[in-house]
Amino acid sequence: MDDLRSTVEAVFRRESGRIIAGLIGMSRSFDLAEEAMQDAFTAALIHWQDGLPDNPSAWITAAAQRKLVDYVRREQTRRTKADQLRYETTSTKNIELDHDMTSSREDERLKLIFTCCHPALNKEAQVALTLRTLGGLTTPEIARAFLIPETTLAQRLVRAKRKIQEARIPYQVPPKDALPQRLGAVQAVLYLIFNEGYTASMGDSLVRRELCAEAIGLARTLCELMPNVPESMGLLALMLLHDSRRDTRVAGNGELVPLEEQDRMRWNAVQIKEGLRLVEAALRLRNVGAYQLQAAIAAVHAGAKTAADTDWKQIAALYQELVKAHPSATVALNHAVAVAMSEGPAEGLFLLDGLGACGALDDYYLYHAARADLLRRMQRKTEATAAYQRALALTANAVERRYLRRRIDELANSC
Amino acid sequence: MRYMLLIYSRENESVTPGEMAEVAAAHRALMEEAGRRGIFRAADPLQPASTATTVRVQGRDVLLTDGPFAETKEQLAGYYILDCEDLDEAIEWAAKIPTSCQGAPGYVEIRPIREMSGHSPANADVHAVNG
Numbered sequence: 113m114d115d116l117r118s119t120v121e122a123v124f125r126r127e128s129g130r131i132i133a134g135l136i137g138m139s140r141s142f143d144l145a146e147e148a149m150q151d152a153f154t155a156a157l158i159h160w161q162d163g164l165p166d167n168p169s170a171w172i173t174a175a176a177q178r179k180l181v182d183y184v185r186r187e188q189t190r191r192t193k194a195d196q197l198r199y200e201t202t203s204t205k206n207i208e209l210d211h212d213m214t215s216s217r218e219d220e221r222l223k224l225i226f227t228c229c230h231p232a233l234n235k236e237a238q239v240a241l242t243l244r245t246l247g248g249l250t251t252p253e254i255a256r257a258f259l260i261p262e263t264t265l266a267q268r269l270v271r272a273k274r275k276i277q278e279a280r281i282p283y284q285v286p287p288k289d290a291l292p293q294r295l296g297a298v299q300a301v302l303y304l305i306f307n308e309g310y311t312a313s314m315g316d317s318l319v320r321r322e323l324c325a326e327a328i329g330l331a332r333t334l335c336e337l338m339p340n341v342p343e344s345m346g347l348l349a350l351m352l353l354h355d356s357r358r359d360t361r362v363a364g365n366g367e368l369v370p371l372e373e374q375d376r377m378r379w380n381a382v383q384i385k386e387g388l389r390l391v392e393a394a395l396r397l398r399n400v401g402a403y404q405l406q407a408a409i410a411a412v413h414a415g416a417k418t419a420a421d422t423d424w425k426q427i428a429a430l431y432q433e434l435v436k437a438h439p440s441a442t443v444a445l446n447h448a449v450a451v452a453m454s455e456g457p458a459e460g461l462f463l464l465d466g467l468g469a470c471g472a473l474d475d476y477y478l479y480h481a482a483r484a485d486l487l488r489r490m491q492r493k494t495e496a497t498a499a500y501q502r503a504l505a506l507t508a509n510a511v512e513r514r515y516l517r518r519r520i521d522e523l524a525n526s527c
Numbered sequence: 528m529r530y531m532l533l534i535y536s537r538e539n540e541s542v543t544p545g546e547m548a549e550v551a552a553a554h555r556a557l558m559e560e561a562g563r564r565g566i567f568r569a570a571d572p573l574q575p576a577s578t579a580t581t582v583r584v585q586g587r588d589v590l591l592t593d594g595p596f597a598e599t600k601e602q603l604a605g606y607y608i609l610d611c612e613d614l615d616e617a618i619e620w621a622a623k624i625p626t627s628c629q630g631a632p633g634y635v636e637i638r639p640i641r642e643m644s645g646h647s648p649a650n651a652d653v654h655a656v657n658g
Contacts, residue, residue: 232614279639280528282613290615 120156127169128248133220134173135180140283142273144183152176222337223283229298230281237272238301240265247326257319258308299347302331306351324355345394346404352387353410356380368515372419384414402438405430424454441473449482457489477506481516488523497523529568529610529640530617535601536626536633538575553625561609568608576602601634
């Protein structure tokens, strides 16, 4: 029985995104589609006891479609009865099954991605809906990953689905003129999911790993369904190149290991190879954007055999481009750090202090952490300690705090 | 589906008649375009919020307040009702609505209209439009 359960769960993980997309395409109702799919998987737990079907995914799809037809009939009966009431909620209006299955299941998945990441939904809702419907994560899993109560997440999902239905957010691949902007929204959601999983902070590390895997899987799907989009390729490359370092960036004792101290032999060579290939292919399409630039930076790191071999000049140049394309405090900060690495800490500190002069970065822990690192390299220990302490006061992240404390201790012992 | 597009903008006393005419012409052009596409149901500008009266019934008392329900920088200034295929189409139209006077930006809030069964208000509105 446990074997069967894990088999069914494996099919769910692998196929639920495709199956639900097809069901939503048929019914235009997230709720009915979800109900039908859940019931089909429950039925599988009983029917498959006598032996697995030849094609489990096709079995589930067929079972879910039959359920869906039943549910739509049930809704229609319920509605006829409710007609005595003067009001009718639009969510149960005009449910018709679209049996025209000429559009492939791949098309359905692409439409679903654009619906889940529609900018008329708020970002949190986009993320939750994408993970729930396309990623096949359960509500408790998503809640755990984002450290929010399950009920909050469930409400978020209900509200989002209701808005899709009642404001009639379309289920389609956007027309050409709207496509770049809408594709940007999809990429942003996937990037957010990845970052949430990658940022080594609190929470269940297994679930976080799962988030990264989902983000990579979805980005890969996007690249397959809409090929040759440079920024989508850049995004996937960026994720792969960062994920390749996952096992080396946190030590056994939970401490954050900075890039220069990571064991490069343990970086995932398969992911690096795919990431490098993607960056090169994307850049050849000559439409550079922020994801490609970030991926290119990660590629330079991946290409360096040792930390000392890192081509910091190249990285500084890429950050300079990124500052132009996508100005943000973090990017400017990283540019300054790259300059410090290629030109010397004094040059980097000069840039950093320029950035901090207006006071806007005073509450930004990375600014103080970066300043502290440069001051430490320049042997200005008192100032370095003060900056580390300022950074420590500004972050609640346990892993980051341990790292900062270690630096402060090292400075105290070296006096 | 019918959507109500609510226009919120800053009320500006110092608008010149020339600017007023310009904004009005832009609205007229948009209404005509929506009319040609067969999706126009209604649109009207409102008098300024200083003319608003807010009514609240408490028990048997009818309580009146001089002014709008909420004192905000942007006030409801007018509305469109358009019959669109989906939210994306409504967003496209909303983006074309002129909302600003003298550079002060305005907003358009899109609200799907909850249809009531029985009669078809969509058709009833057409009469009002021509008036």
